[in-house]
Amino acid sequence: MQHLNKSLVLRLVRYLRVLKKLKSLGIVNVFSNNLGDAVGVTPAVVRKDFSMISIQGNKRGGYNIDTLMNELRNILGKQERQDVVIIGCGRIGSALMHYKEFEKEGIRVLAGFDSDTSRINSELPIPILPLDDLEKYVTAHSIEVAIIAVPENSATKVFDDLVSYGVRGFLNFTSVELKCQGRCDRPNCGHNCTVHNVNISLELENLFYLINMHEMVMADQDGHCDDV
Amino acid sequence: MQHLNKSLVLRLVRYLRVLKKLKSLGIVNVFSNNLGDAVGVTPAVVRKDFSMISIQGNKRGGYNIDTLMNELRNILGKQERQDVVIIGCGRIGSALMHYKEFEKEGIRVLAGFDSDTSRINSELPIPILPLDDLEKYVTAHSIEVAIIAVPENSATKVFDDLVSYGVRGFLNFTSVELKCQGRCDRPNCGHNCTVHNVNISLELENLFYLINMHEMVMADQDGHCDDV
DNA sequence: TAGATTGTTAATCGATTAACAATC
């Protein structure tokens, strides 16, 4: 429980995802082998991860999926609500407002926000509200996670505002790399927040360079066919 | 030149990005300090990276941006064309077809492809073509990088096809984790390819868990306010 | 010169892998 670093948590979330799917297939037990394959790590890593958080399996019999899922959920914390708002309802923002995958995973988009009055419509199933209502809405609904899909020039302003309203998780689709550094006074970090930047054009650029360097890029263990 | 592993290449691409912006501001010299700040690494890493690829700066004077950019471009390889196609022209796919950021970075979306005939329109500035034309188009235009934004159930089929047509870089927006493992026969990896999976719902799920575990997630150096 | 920055080496740290005993 003590050594939960970030990459461990990310793996635990993925184990849990895989387990849900295996369970829905009717599978009862799973080996570190299987989980490793599905998540892209070695079986040793899986067993070490579980050992770190004191989860035990059965020698020869692997892990019981139901108990494993319960234990993972205990560690990770119950997620009773997974509600987000989307700031910026341009092409990308509105695509995400209707993203089918979200409901499968229990994620609900409660509302979108935009500064363009022509986009505002509070009658929609997922309402699009004016940016001026953001603070009231976020505090009233205790929103913890937001998707930022605004134009580049308003990204930091929107981000700063959301942090001050208490939002702590951000999925950032702008090309501005948002950082909460400076906001955070360690060691008793006041408003700790997490930003995941999804920089689409950077990802593409990386691809162009990586495929052309493939003959040279050898040092990685997965240097040849690499997935991220 | 010999030890170019993947994470090094990714940093080099980011240095180059930052340098472009600094240059456009009229700045002439840059310190490892500045570059590190912009990319989110320590100055020591920047200097070590440059030393790995035999780039030298001036003690006391830092690095000249022009020469640095040239040297980085030499290492990374000239990118004369950065053309992509988008498979799947639903909400996300078509949002990306008109993504403004791409042209700023010199990325061109040449065409979209879809199996839904009602979406097909070859007269558009960026044409939307039938999936049946994919092979002909990809080979005719020597497409190296593709964005996959199809429904979950056709993801692997589309991916397999593209690999067989010679596409080597993939930005995958489906929630199916595409892997080119198995396709790759080391050590002389025949069709080496690179997949970057952008799993939006997984990113959001991660955020929900991370923010709730923040008090526990301490081991990381950036455990409090963490950006990715 | 004094101060600041590079470039490199050594030390540290953490993560991954290897090995294998325990045991079902």
Added chain:
DNA sequence: TAGATTGTTAATCGATTAACAATC
């Protein structure tokens, strides 16, 4: 039992950091 899998420890590996000489 034999075979297979877990769980843990030790060994390896690579990446990060610290330290500092070189030098502009």
